[in-house]
Amino acid sequence: KKENSELRNNNAKLSSEVEDLKERMRSLEQYTRRNNLEISGIPVTANEDVVAIVRDVGSALGIAVEDGEVSAAHRIPSYRRERTPSIVVQFRNRSTRDSVIAKFREEKNLCASK
Template sequence: MPPKKGPTPEEVEDIKTSLGALCGDVAAVRAQQELLLGLLEEVKQLRLQNAQKDRRIMDLERRVDELEQYTRTNDVVISGIKIKPRSYARAVAGNVGEPSDEENRSVEQQVASFLQSKGIEMDLEHVEACHPLPRRSDRPPAVIMRFVNRKNKVALLKQGRKLKGTDVFINEHLTRKNADIARKARQLKKNGKIQHTWVTNCKIFIKLNGTPEEAKVLIVRNMEDLDKYN
């Protein structure tokens, strides 16, 4: 058998050229891989930073809501009492600014008169401020009443049961967030998902269904805390 002939010089050069081109392609692929890995790491870090910022924003929103709720600690919202509107003279004059002290005192007196007619004791000396909220429906506007201290507010809330059978209600002055939580908790109770719900010192409580061991009382601070009971 005749010996095999080796590649010609031209073929060797072609092979070298091909290998050089292949090495260049491999190097380019590696460079692309490193670039992609770098971009993936950058995306990972950005997602981590965004998650941290989201948690920070949520924490700040929670603190703002807690501070706002704290400023309402001595307040109650009384809804359903028909308050006489501001004076005709003030309306004709087009004065749409803050109500005068005289008008505010009139609101206090109207509220106190109605509550006292239902056997509810209240001393206006303990009232720091009282004014109606903007009307949002055909119902009488709700009234915000702020007491000098919390014990006066609690004393009035405890007498709220005397309003049973009327369309008048006395509630704590909750922030929008807490009011939404309380509303959803009441809906869960109505649907039989929880046993009971109530508000004390501007905190929303729920009592779970089940045996005495299972029927725990929980404080609800976020809407997500109620999602598990839907």
């Protein structure tokens, strides 16, 4: 009985520790995404250069987005075939991302044809 009780206590302790680690991992994952921006509604083209598309979006917003400001940019597949895959951009710093978001909020009616 004593061994059974010890095992239960140990199991409860380990379960609690696992939950704490899961929460820490979620927080860290969210923190790593702080410089990311998702751009949706841009049609896919053959042999596209996603970083060039990001520069074009910045240009349409009146912001010069330099290659050095983009850490990574790629399309993320959509589970629905009829939906255009979004572009995820990771900027080197959050201020660039924030300025793109602020300009987009000012523009509101920006579309892929511009």
